[in-house]
Amino acid sequence: MSERESMPYDVVIVGAGPAGLAAAIRLKQLANEKGAELAVCVLEKGSEVGAHILSGAVIDPMALDELLPEWRDQGCPLAATPVTENHHWVLSKKGRRAIPEFTLPPFMHNDGCYTGSLGNLCRWLAEQAEALGVEIFPGFAAAEVLFDESGAVMGVATGDMGVARDGTRKPDYQPGLELHARYTFFAEGVRGHLSKQLMKQFDLRRDCDPQVYGIGVKELWDIAPDKHVPGRVIHTQGWPLSETQGSNGGGFLYHQANGQVALGYVTWLNYTNPHLSPFHEMQRWKTHPAIAEILEGGKRVSYGARAINDGGFQSVPKLVFPGGALIGCSAGFLNVPRIKGSHTAMKTGMMAAEAAFDAVQADRRADELSAYPQAYEASWVYEELRKVRNVVPMVKKYGDLVGSGLSGVTMWLEHWGVKMPFTMHHHPDHESLWRKDQVPPIDYPKPDGVLTFDRLSSVFISNTNHEEDQPVHLTLKDPAVPIAHNLPLYDEPAQRYCPAGVYEVVGEETGDPKFVINAQNCVHCKTCDIKDPTQNINWVVPEGGGGPNYPNM
Secondary structure: OOOOOEEEEEEEEEEOOOHHHHHHHHHHHHHHOOOOOOOEEEEEOOOOOOOOOOOOOEEHHHHHHHOOOOHHHOOOHHHOOOOOOEEEEEEEEOOEEEEOOOOOOHHHHHOEEEEEEEEEEEEHHHHHHOOOOOEEEEEOEEEEEEEEEOOOOEEEEEOOOEEOOOOHHHHHHHOEEEEEEEEEEEEOOOOOOHHHHHHHHHOOOOOOOOOOOOEEEEEEEEEEHHOOOOOOOEEEEEHHHHHOOOEEEEEEEEEOOOOOOOOOOOOOOOOOOOOOHHHHHHHHHHHHHHHHHHHHHEEEEEEEEEEEOHHHHHOOOOOEOOOOEEEEHHHHOOOOOOOOOOHHHHHHHHHHHHHHHHHHOOOOOOOOOOHHHHHHOHHHHHHOOOOOOOOHHHHHOOHHHHHHHHHHHHHHHOOOOOOEEEEOOOOOHOOOOHHHHHHHOOOOOOOOOOOOOOOEEEEEOOEEOOOOOOOOEEEEOOOOHHHHHHHHOOOHHHHOOOOOOOOEOHHHHHOOOEEOHHHHHHOOOOHHHOOOOOOOEOOOOOOOEEEEOOOOO
């Protein structure tokens, strides 16, 4: 018999991001409307709601308007900064060329959108959820999926606390808690480790393309008041990744509330050069005259990194399985050309909630919520992603210049109602690396400590912390692979694709190389789980509450 205690709920939601919280709110709204009893619980691995939330963010309020129509008058922090200007620059090493907004289809504009902290929005959404009676447990990481005797999902278990690195129990050991549910929603965000297991268990990716990803590296700066224009939104493409063959991505800089700008750089993880470092590309991007001029005299106050889903329409898996559903970025609803996914994540959470509520009212449990994928296929989320489905693969195939031009034409045609008779496909990011001897090394400049920085000082201001005496949550399927395979072929790319300095190879100079994992530095971006060329690294949850603690990110 398990020593773990259990708690019963109607719906358990894993993850207090925009999708999970929107689902929780919608469930309780429906229950209140019908005068029904409904027990809803949200688990959050971060130390508080918002601690692990990272996004640009420019947010389309479509879903928020549907969920909480009075949000602008209810103290929601997002309402502080509507978008006032929209700029798109193509950068060369020293110059920039602006793309006029009228050349982009209307759905690419940011009219009616807001810029701000997605973490703070989630904190506010959590307040609304709790006021409706949702139970939210931050600091508790869902570590295991629970199955009933028929193989259906019946809930999750939180991780044990107080386990030492060698697997023994420390004096403060506490077993995990089982949360049983009629239906369990997985809203873990990009590359969720339980969602990944469920996709394999139920073959959810059988009829879709592989998911593909980018890694976003973000900083928050206080800038000089005379340079701050609240609501100004800038996106860039081109330099610096234009200097490295086989790579693509772009930058963002958003003027948000309180004299701050959120800026960052996204590198698509299909890059081919194993010497490339997404972190250092972001630092290099800041040295462009157009970006450096904005930051001059300012101060960096926060740092973070997170993978994002780039697959879009053709990479959305089957959304339901017996006893549960994937919602938000666990399934992958980001609209890459718009660089927005919070609105689609929230809407999918709301659609899943409506399907689950009806099922519970009908006294069902642990079956497939078929009404959810049906609602998705009839929704604006589906249509929004369908229109832009060829943009990412087109840019990858034809390059930044030609690919952007062709994809622009297809978006205009789709906007005018001309449906493209084809859908281009994706290929897994971990298969894209070339051997180290096939590509030139990249010489990144040393950080100056004013505009550009190193990884360890960056991790410090992400407030990342893990209990050091706990099992390493970055697990290797075969410990020999990093040195025996990845080092001779790719100069072990984990040393560079990780934006937190987690992975090192030491002892090369003495002929005795060893692979070192500094798990305490991990900011939970999931890049290693995605980009490792042999898929040898498996990210699992650490002890609850560990990881970054992002303020205003």
